[in-house]
Amino acid sequence: MIEIKDLHKSYQMGSNSLHVLKGIDFNVKEGELVAIMGSSGSGKSTLLNILGMLDEADSGTYFLDNVPIEGLNETKAAQYRNQFLGFVFQSFNLINYKTALENVALPLYYQRKKRKERIDKALEYLGKVGLAEWATHLPSELSGGQKQRVAIARALAADPKVLLADEPTGALDSKTSYEVMDIIQTINDEGKTILVVTHEPDIADMCKRIVHLKDGVIVEDKKVEQIRASQYVR
Amino acid sequence: MFDRDRWSEIFEAIGKNKLRTFLSGFTVALGILIFTILLGLGNGLLNSFLSSFVDDAQNxxxxxxxxxxxxxxxxxxxxxxxxxxxxxxxxxxxxxxxxxxxxxxxxxxxxxxxxxxxxxxxxxxxxxxxxxxxxxxxxxxxxxxxxxxxxxxxxxxxxxxxxxxxxxxxxxxxxxxxxxxxxxxxxxxxxxxxxxxxxxxxxxxxxxxxxxxxxxxxxxxxxxxxxxxxxxxxxxxxxxxxxxxxxxxxxxxxxxxxxxxxxxFAEDIKETMVILGGIYMIIFVIGIGTLISGVIGIGNIMTFSVKERTKELGIRKALGASPRSIIAMVLQESVLITSIAGYLGLILGILVLKLIGNNLEKFFILNPKVDTGVIMVATMVLIFFGLLAGYIPARRAARIKPIIALRDE
Incomplete structure (x- = not known):
């Protein structure tokens, strides 16, 4: 599903440049649930942003579902993001003047789906994260955990190939974190490929594979026995 | 442009961001209002000047x-x-x-x-x-x-x-x-x-x-x-x-x-025309000045509006909005607001002039009125420059990488 080879990325910080990714080789197969771990500054978010086409690599190759991702113009990148990827952010990034339902329906709007279809699909995915009753509420009326579940529903609504989650539990307490991870595991069980960036070991342990990044290189890549989040959720 | 979905998206954004809508609308309405009133008063001055000649035929x-x-x-x-x-x-x-x-x-x-x-x-x-x-x-x-x-x-x-x-x-x-x-x-x-x-x-x-x-x-x-x-x-x-x-x-x-x-009266008329030309010039300069300040106001509001929306636009981009659709959304919204607000300002201005009527005859202002055509053109100019002023920040917003827009403060 994801194939990257020798990926490099540096940022210009005033006069000196900061080499963030120093040659990453990394493959993800369909249906995997991968945790990307590392301390802050290890380059994990940068990697995720490049995978999400939110940022561009300086060199290296990147294939997503066998499509080469390089030299994309903004319009093409937007189209690919819409078609291939779903995003979940640490700070939820819901549009604050739109209701939960409208937020979930937004990627479908950019897929030019009909209004009726958008609403049906959005309701379906809201139901999937257990928030069907909250459809007409604004983000400001939801708890942090609920917001993140809306964000997950939104990421899923466009039926992407890959779900990218950047510290999805970073702003949540451990109980809600597990609730969110439970949902992520359920989605993965249904076959969705998911990448989770996190620095919390207990969250990483709930994935099937852990990739450790340190100073811009992968130092460890191991399969783990998945701990189910459902046992912590009543 | 006439996509129903897009318009409903825009109406939603307008309806739910009342402060932003009010600010940009207010600037335009005020600009047109002042323009209308000034032009009307100028015309009133002109009318009172001309009325001293209308008793007999001018020629x-x-x-x-x-x-x-x-x-x-x-x-x-x-x-x-x-x-x-x-x-x-x-x-x-x-x-x-x-x-x-x-x-x-x-x-x-x-x-x-x-x-x-x-x-x-x-x-x-x-x-x-x-x-x-x-x-x-x-x-x-x-x-x-x-x-x-x-x-x-x-x-x-x-x-x-x-x-x-x-x-x-x-x-x-x-x-x-x-x-x-x-x-x-x-x-x-x-x-x-x-x-x-x-x-x-x-x-x-x-x-x-x-x-x-x-x-x-x-x-x-x-x-x-x-x-x-x-x-x-x-x-x-x-x-x-x-x-x-x-x-x-x-x-x-x-x-x-x-x-x-x-x-x-031919020679008198010649002198009169010179003075009229002067009055016209003053009205013109005032009008242009008002329009320019209106345009600058709209530009500021648009910049502010886009800045405020940076995060939202970043989210939209991450969800698959193309740069073009971002620009179109921002501009369509601003055109809609400026048109409606411009129209309101125009109506209000005409109302004020009606209220003034001949009450200012003492100050040589007689029957202040405006030519609707001129005001329409002024509104168009405001909308056009509003577009232009909005286009620059809108394009910048469309170009900004979603990652930067979404970065947590």
């Missing part, structure tokens, strides 16, 4: 006679020059295409009596052209016509105030009025913007007066108007030509200032 020329001040061609000085009907015919015959209207005036006074009421009034004996030269407005009945001249009828047209003086609340039309013992029939009542004296006049056929008062063909004064197609310079030359011709006809020395006097 009028008066030909008057007096006593000569110089001996000439064997005539003594201080000879009285008397115009006659043939002088009127001379003007009609000799300046084809240059004369628009021409009328003689024979001045008389008389005591008019109706029932118990009576009063002394000035009589102007004229021909039908006089109505156009004097801009006489008929309130009822008709003005004198060619038949009244030819048949020397005893028909008269009286001023509005004479009707009020003598007939009180009665309708004067068709009544007989006794002037110095001779009964005349009132065929019309007129009004005139030249003041009370102009509305206490009696008009009758000049030939009737010539017959009844001395059976001669004397004319006190000749009024004519020149063809409006003439330039100011041509008009000045034309009135000089008439003066020369009359002096020659009536054997008055060319340098004699009092025997024959020809007065035209």
């Amino acid at each position: 009028i020329i008066f030909v008057r006679s007096g006593n000569t001040s110089k001996a000439y061609k064997g005539f003594q000085e201080n000879r009285k020059i008397q115009f006659k009907n043939e002088d009127l015919e001379f003007i009609k015959d000799n300046y084809p295409g240059q004369v628009e209207f021409v009328t003689p005036r024979v001045y008389r006074g008389g005591t008019a009596r109706y029932g118990k009421e009576s009063g002394t009034y000035n009589i102007r004996a004229v021909n039908p052209d006089h109505q156009y030269l004097e801009k006489t407005i008929m309130m009822k009945g008709r003005y004198l016509n060619q038949a009244d001249i030819k048949d020397r009828t005893k028909n008269i047209v009286i001023g509005r105030l004479i009707e009020k003086d003598l007939f009180k609340k009665e309708d004067a039309l068709g009544k007989m009025l006794d002037i110095d013992g001779i009964p005349y029939k009132i065929i019309g009542v007129f009004q005139d913007s030249g003041g009370d004296n102009e509305e206490r006049l009696i008009y009758m056929s000049y030939k009737t007066v010539q017959l009844l008062y001395g059976n001669n063909d004397h004319v006190s004064q000749i009024n004519l108007s020149y063809n409006m197609a003439m330039s100011t310079e041509q008009a000045i030359a034309f009135s000089k030509k008439i003066e020369e011709d009359f002096k020659e006809r009536l054997k008055v020395a060319p340098e004699d200032q009092s025997g024959v006097r020809v007065q035209s």
